[in-house]
Amino acid sequence: MSGPQREMLEPIRKQPWDWKTKNEYEEVTVRQQPYLHGHYRHIFDERDYDIFDPRYTRLKSSDWEAFRDPKKYWYTTYTSDRKKMAEQVENNFSQAEEFHVIEHLDPSWVEAARTIYTPLRHLEYGESVQLQHVIRYALGTSIEQCSTFQSFDKTGRAQWITQWAMNMEAHHGDFLGFGKEIFMSQPAFQALRSYVEEVLVTDDWGEVLVALNLTLDPLLGNLIYRDFNRLALKHGDTHLAGLNYAIIKQMDWHADWAFALFGLLAEERATSRWDYLKSLGYEDWPGDYRWGMTLSDPRNTPEEPMHNREIINEWVGKWYPKAYHAVSQLSSLFERHNLQLNVQEALQAIQKERIEPKYKNAGIAFQGV
């Protein structure tokens, strides 16, 4: 019923909230998480921290609300994008089935994919589980929301790889059981398995993101989903390549948002982990007093003396070589299956062309291996 005579009703404010929002993503993301006055302390956590507390990471920020996802995903845009992706993956699978791509694959290639690709479903899933720890403890909705969608991506990816393996099983014998066996006991995979297990016991959510998004994922992801994928295409394996096409899109976004975040945090000038209270308008907050007693006065907990930049460097220094080593262990499998890809050279190229520039753009120091 809108027409030319219908005048627009005059709103009482132009912006929905008391803070500026530039788009729908910001409208539904910024300031969703409360920062103050959580009610109780966790009954099994002797650290005595608040529910959303800056001390769950060593990183400091003068404004935990400042980060923005470069893709501006919120639930609606994320699921809509992923719906298209899911349909793509499914169509690609049924096409491969329809055109008999799977049954005509060269047996030596089938063996290579069975051994190298199938175990990834476990790695991806393990990462997804620890990202749920990040979702709970990260400070600020914009950060945890990216972790939420990434974790969900990785769960989905683990399921896609599983579906791929089941399609392969229809023509080429056991994949799932064999892949798990490889993952649990084949020497070439043990360093990777152990790496993800170590991530699972890493408590600092900032460190978890470094150990996945800045180190392991760019190395392993580019090696498998890009380089190994080129071999798949050489062997006419469009069944696998179509899946990787979707995975690469996810993977690039995971790197983009994480490098954007750590680039921002590396620039941070905050000297105290409580500085962010100013950005929220709580600079005079006297700490957490209840009933005349103090539940862990923030000012009495020791400050992290290092700057973010140093902390991030320390983490990258700790995890990157470990990740590099773990991924390079796969080379024995590439050799055994006579794949025309030298893993050491490929990793050097990935490091130089795909990883270094990202660190450089984000302004984070990078040694490489």
Place this chain on the structure above:
Amino acid sequence: MGIKSSYSAMTRELMWDPKDFDLKKVYPLIEKEGIIVKDPKKWEDPFRMTYNQYVKIQSEKDHIYHSVRNAFEANNGHAKVVDARWYEGIKAFALAVQPAEYAAHRLMAYIGRNIPIEAIRFATFNQCIDELRHAQIEIKHYAHMSKYYDGLHAYAKTNENLWFNTVAKSFFDDALTAGPFEALMAISFSFEYVFTNILFLPFASSAAAVGDENFAAVGKSVQSDEARHMALGMTALKMLLEEDDRNIPIVQKWLDKWYWRAYRIFSVVATLVDYYPRIRPISWRKAFEIYVEDQVLDGLFKDLRKYGIREPLHAEDSIKEKEHYSHATMRILEHYKHANMFRGFRLQPDDYEWLHNEYPDTFEKYYAPFFRRMDDHIMAVASPGIPAVCAVCQIPVEFPDPDQPNKMWTQYSEFNNKTHILCSPGCKHIFEQEPGKFIQWWWPAEAYVNGEFGTDLPLDLFKYFGFSPEEANEHYSSPDRERWMKYREQLGLNQRFV
């Protein structure tokens, strides 16, 4: 491969038992609560929803909802409800429920991370992302409403600092600070299974009845996800009960606690059904009989008897209270309407008639005189200052004892040489189970008096609440009302055609 085994490959077979790190380090909370899980592998997620199915179904569902919302926003749907006082209720819902949805999102991630049972973990993760959806579709709606109506523009500060918000916030904070199994029972069972229907179904019907197309769509869209959450709650409960007999008393204790805890949060919902809508499709009493008494207490809990589980403690009290609940809660809201971001309102003749007919035994006798005091002066019943609230549910301690409705139900409990005040036997019992935990609550009144928010009271408080005193008080005499009438005039909706 059958659906069952392929689903199993997609979920439970993905995880492995860590070899290089102690399982107890990976799952540090798993043994803390005394729950024993011997063979988690046999449990199934009843919904068996994969990632692909999830994004396809949910994206469709989301688009349908946003189409309704876009139409509502484009066509000034807000001016077309039968009475704008409805929006005062919507504000209460916005400020209490929306942050709770968000807290539930973080909470489900905590549960999923810490319970290594794959069949459950995928369902908890689906729910984790569902709750983010609910938080966002609700806040998206309020973003539009906020441009036309008071009270919503500062939701973050309001949620952090307002006394009213501590009610829902403390519920989720309580679960966030509990062990993962307790948190799962608190949310998946007590909140989702027992009470979520009563939250979304009657309230969505009320929205449809008063012409708020958009909120009716929010309610239905959200509720369609809740079916999965309820199934998760049932699966989890059955699993804990069947895995080991030693779990039964622990689970019983949690059901006792969380039944009453959830029931108390829903007090505001009772007013949203009985008071705020001018056209009322259902009363709280009837909704409670259908959704709680029939479906839960007489239905589900009968099925649970075979495990040795009895009805939750104080369920009897909640049944007794059904004739009083909405009136007593509305009375509380009217007492403190000058310090809240949604308003009370003067009852109209048709309200008195409906309430009298629906509650013949209680409304006229115990509550109508109170509401009539507002006929001459709308602020006649305001209580100065900030209320004394219950140390567990954090609602002002003004619930009458349903056995003697002229007396308050208020209880006291001694702990550490201090007297703590509780609203009811139900909350007193919860307090006494974990006094060490419950004395850690953030009590706004104490913070205000201690000067946390400045010394010029009450004006300094409003700065922290994020809204101005004009946004409080009574609806029919408010600027919101005046604006709404003007919107209707501009749209020609003030005309009557017979």
